Amino acid sequence: MMIIRKYIIALLLLIPVIASAQTDRDYIRQGNKAYKAKQYPESEVRYRKALSINHENPQALYNLGCALMMQNKMSEAVKFFQKAASTEKNKFRKSKSYHNIGVICQGSKMYPDAIKAYSESLRNNPSDNETRYNLVLCKKLQKDNKQNDKNKQQNQSDKNKDKGNKDKQEKQKDKHQKQDKPQQNQPQMSKDNAEQLLNAAMQQERETQERLNRSRQQQQTRRLEKNW
Missing domain, CATH: 1.25.40.10 (Tetratricopeptide repeat domain)
Incomplete structure (x- = not known):
C-alpha cells in the first residue's frame, strides 16, 4: 500500500x-x-x-x-x-520563401541571385504575378547595369586615350622648347677669352681699315700721274 x-x-x-x-x-x-x-x-x-x-x-x-x-x-x-x-513540402509556401529571397537580393542590387530566386518561386507557384513582375524588372535592371558598365568602360578608355594623346603632345612641346632654348649646359666663355676675341676682332678691323686707306692712296696717286 x-x-x-x-x-x-x-x-x-x-x-x-x-x-x-x-x-x-x-x-x-x-x-x-x-x-x-x-x-x-x-x-x-x-x-x-x-x-x-x-x-x-x-x-x-x-x-x-x-x-x-x-x-x-x-x-x-x-x-x-x-x-x-x-x-x-507545400509548393505554395515554398514559393514564398524564394520570393522573399528574391526581394532581398533585388534590394541589394544582386540581380543574378534575385532572378534565380524569382525563377525558382515561379516554378513552385506559376500563378504568382507579383513574382513574375519582379523577375521581369530584375532582368531589365541587370541589362541596364551591364550597359552602364559597358558605357563606363568605354568612357574610361576614351579618357585614357585622351590623356595619352595629351601626354604625347606635352612631351613633344617640351622637346621643341628644349631645342629652342640655348644650351645652358655648354661651358661659358671666360673673361680673358672674351677680351682676346675682342682684341683680335679690333686688330682685324684696324688692318682692314689700313688696307682700305692704302688702296685709296694708291688710286689717288695713279690719278695724279695720269693727269700729269
Whole structure:
C-alpha cells in the first residue's frame, strides 16, 4: 500500500511540469502575435524557441526569416528562407520563401541571385504575378547595369586615350622648347677669352681699315700721274 502511494505522489508532481511544457506550435503562435503587433525582436525570440524544439519546422523557419527581414538582418533572413524552402513540402509556401529571397537580393542590387530566386518561386507557384513582375524588372535592371558598365568602360578608355594623346603632345612641346632654348649646359666663355676675341676682332678691323686707306692712296696717286 505504501509503494502505490509513492507512485501516485510522483505522478502528481509530474503533472505541473507536463502542463507547463510548450510545443513548437505554441511558440509559433506567440511569435505570430508579436509579429502582428510589430514587435519583431520579440517574435524573433519566440520563433527561435520553436526551432529549439523542432529545428526543421518550416513554418518557424519562414516566420523567423520574416522577423529578421523586418529588422533589416537581411543576410541572416536569407539563410532561414533557404532552410524553409529546403524543408517545406507545400509548393505554395515554398514559393514564398524564394520570393522573399528574391526581394532581398533585388534590394541589394544582386540581380543574378534575385532572378534565380524569382525563377525558382515561379516554378513552385506559376500563378504568382507579383513574382513574375519582379523577375521581369530584375532582368531589365541587370541589362541596364551591364550597359552602364559597358558605357563606363568605354568612357574610361576614351579618357585614357585622351590623356595619352595629351601626354604625347606635352612631351613633344617640351622637346621643341628644349631645342629652342640655348644650351645652358655648354661651358661659358671666360673673361680673358672674351677680351682676346675682342682684341683680335679690333686688330682685324684696324688692318682692314689700313688696307682700305692704302688702296685709296694708291688710286689717288695713279690719278695724279695720269693727269700729269
